[in-house]
Amino acid sequence: MRLPAPPRPTTKNAGLGVAAISYIAIDYLLHVSPAWHSRLMPVLWIFLALAALARVPYYRHWSEEFRSLIPFVASIVFMLAALLYEAISVRSVTAVLGLQWHRNQPPLPDSGQWILLALNEKLPSAIVALLRAPIIGLHHYLMLFIMLAFSVLCDSVKAPGFGLGARYMFTMAIGRLLRAISFASTIFPSPRPWCADGRFRVPAHPHPWLQKYYIPYQSDHIAIRQVIRLDEAYGMFDIGKPVGEYRPNWGAMSFLIDFLRPTASEGPTWYSLLKKAEGGCNDLIYSGHMLVAVLTAMAWTEAYGGYSSALVWLLVAHSAQREVQERHHYSVDCVVAIYVGILLWKMTGFLWSNTVTYSDRRLAKLKKIEGRLIQASKDSNMDKVRELLKQLESSDEESTFSKGRANKYGRWFPFAVIGFALAVVLLAFTLTSDG
Structure with a gap:
């Protein structure tokens, strides 16, 4: 017996926004009242889970989800590969210079830091406290997107949810690759000079490659002029015999030793x-946290809109000033992350778009064959007309085929989808548990 469709909500832009605000507010109680946080957060999780499960029997877009499953999985694989490359680069840019360089190198001047410090003197103490408050973090933005993707079950967001997820992760993977290439190209000193000592056990001396190509020319202006003029490394300074490096046996991955610079106390494997x-x-350059924040805001704005999207952008601005104020990043890192995130999201609409519909795709295909169709009609070539119309209908046949497969496995597919999505959610929160 077919289940009746529930009434379509009349306040489309209310439910998801309220859920998002509730999640952020309740999670902030962890800093204000941990006891209330421990009581209310499980209630919210249970409510959201039950609300999603209750909508599963009424969801009518499983065929679209089925077609988007492969791009979604491919985006996950691409994302994991990008994160691995980024993780290698993150350690490499610190390890290659050695801890001594990081201890002695002052941070770069940052006008954003100066402005925020000046505002702390001018603004009321309540506003300053609000700006400093840890209202939202990386895992919050991920959760906001997960709520957005699951809201396809309530028809609040255009299906398929896997299509939206594929676009989000594919865009983030590209952003992560560009970010790793950017910060590895020119190494900036950290705004927190003590950071390297606290997080890494890399050698104190620079890599032998830098002992030849960077250290002799890092500060002396005469040496810099000379190396520019000669355009080659020369032995102007006696830096002594290069210090040897610890080289464990990593087998086929031994090429990573020069990038990661391991020490004997850090374990036997690169992993x-x-x-x-x-x-x-x-x-x-640029901030990975801000990239996630901007992509979440862009997804929320395009897929859902309403006043809640303005709130998400306010949270992005709050995150940006905290990144600068707490000296996790320079101002330029946040500025670049914002416009890179916006541009990348605009470029990946082919995976999912709130504006492209089935009629739009069919019309676009019709426009491609319009000239040939008119010419065949003028020539009274009915065989050619039928051939072109078959090409136009091929997309419909593919859709019907996918729908048939989804219906064939309809008994288990919705539950498999929900289980797979929850597994991805748990994986995301596990990997970002340390921020």
């Missing part, structure tokens, strides 16, 4: 070395 990382120090 265990990366697992111990608790964030970077010199992975600055």
Whole structure:
């Protein structure tokens, strides 16, 4: 017996926004009243889970989810590969210079830091406290997006949810790759000079490659002029014999030794070395946290809109000033992350778009064959007309085929989808538990 469709909500832009605000507010209680946080957060999780499960029998877009499953999985694989490359680069940019360089190198001048410090003197203490408050973090933005994707079950967001998720992760993977290339190209000193000592056990001396190509010319203006003129490394300074490096046996992955610069106390494998990382120090331009925040805001704005999207952008601005104020990043890191995130999101609409519909795709395909169709009609070539119309209907046949497969496995597919999505959620929160 077919279940009746529930009435469509009349306040589309209310429910999800209220849920998002409730989640952020309740999670902030962890800093204000841990006891109330421990009581209310499980209630919210249970409510959201039951609300999603209650909508599963009424969801009518499983065929679209089925078609988007492969791009979604491919985006996950791409994302994991990008994160691995980023993790290697994060350690490398700190390790290659050695701890001594990081101890002695002062932070760069940052006008954003100066402005925020000046505002602390001018603004009321309540506003200053609000700006300093840890209202939202990385895992909050991920949760906001997860809530957005699951809201397809309530028809608050255009299906498929896997399509939206694929676009989000694919865009983030590209952003992570560009970020790793950027901060590895030019290494900035950390706004927190003590960071490297606290997070990494890399050698104190610079890598032998830098002992030849950077250290002799890092500060002396005469040496810099000379190396520019000669355009080659020369022995102007006696830096002594390069200090040797510890080289464990990593087998096929031994090429990573020169990038990661392990020490004897950090474990036998390169993977265990990366697992111990608790964030970077010199992975600055641009901010990875701000990239996640901006992509979440862009997804929320396009998929859901309403006043809640304005609130998400306010939270992005709050996160940006905290990144600068707490000296996790320079101002330029946040500015670049904002416009890179916006531009990347605009470029990946082919995976999911709130504006592209089935009619739009069919019309676009019709426009491609319009000229040939008119010419075939003028020539009274009915065989050609039928051939072109078959091409136009091919997309419908593919859709019907996918829908048939989804219906064939309809008994288990919705539950498999929900289980898989929850597994991805748990994985995301596990990997970001340390911020």
